[in-house]
Amino acid sequence: MNKQRGAWILVLIALIVSAGLLFIDSQSSQGLLNSFDTGEPETIKPPAAIVKEEPVSKTELESIEPAALEKETVVTQAVGIPEPEPVPVPAADPFLVVIDPGHQAKANLDQEPIGPGAAETKYKVTGGTTGIVTKKPEYVLNLEAAELLKSALEARDMKVILTRTTNDVDMSNSERAAVANDNEADLFVRLHADGSENPATSGFSVLIPAKENSYTSAIFADSELAANHVIQAVSADIPLHQTGIFYRDDMSGFNWSKVPVILPEIGFMTNVEEDQKLSDPAYLTNVMNLLADGIVQYANNN
Ligand SMILES: [Zn+2]
The missing domain is CATH 4.10.280 (MYOD Basic-Helix-Loop-Helix Domain, subunit B)
Incomplete structure (x- = not known):
């Protein structure tokens, strides 16, 4: 069981x-x-x-x-985040040069601060030098040179703004720098001609802000780079004044600039030979073409 x-x-x-x-x-x-x-x-x-x-x-x-x-x-x-738009190609954005033809028909000897917030002041804009033979005022030569440089740069696909197109203006050096700042220029070129008590002194040079200058520390390196390229290009055909580059901390037109700045002194109007050459359109055009080449090289290497 x-x-x-x-x-x-x-x-x-x-x-x-x-x-x-x-x-x-x-x-x-x-x-x-x-x-x-x-x-x-x-x-x-x-x-x-x-x-x-x-x-x-x-x-x-x-x-x-x-x-x-x-x-x-x-x-x-x-x-609310905006829809991404096509990013502009940087190469299509033209390099902008603001050219200031130095001085004006009538100097303005009122004072302005030498830099933002400065207690120290300087003349708003001085009269400049005069051709020893041509008797041409520097402000006339500077405007002639500026118009040639504008054409040379535009022929090299750059965009150019002049701070003045006539001699009959009243613009201080800080107001001229403001034109470069307001337009966010890639380079501010202050065109001048030189003068000396020594009539033998001659040659092309470029002034730039000094390294030890609190107003311009942010633009020193680029300004020096631009000056080096310009000196290299111009010295191929034009004699230099001394080493070609001079560092200055006393110029309100530099101290007010927020963009890289150079001041080419295109030659000495107090030198007989150079004064005459600067009033020769072919010579002046050649100097401005070389200057434009140097600016292009700066733009390409910056
Ligand atoms: Zn000058």
């Missing part, structure tokens, strides 16, 4: 276990158990009938994320 009962119990247990196994197997076929275990629908081993759907659902999952990101971007834009 006991053996028979034991055998029946074993058969019952076997039936219950195999029924249980069948149930588990059917659940796992539908992916219910596996998805509980891993949480990853991709790991489901589905029956052959749904195999085809698997890649579709994977693809859908992957494609959801970028779409969701785009939606976030759209929301952010709606909050």
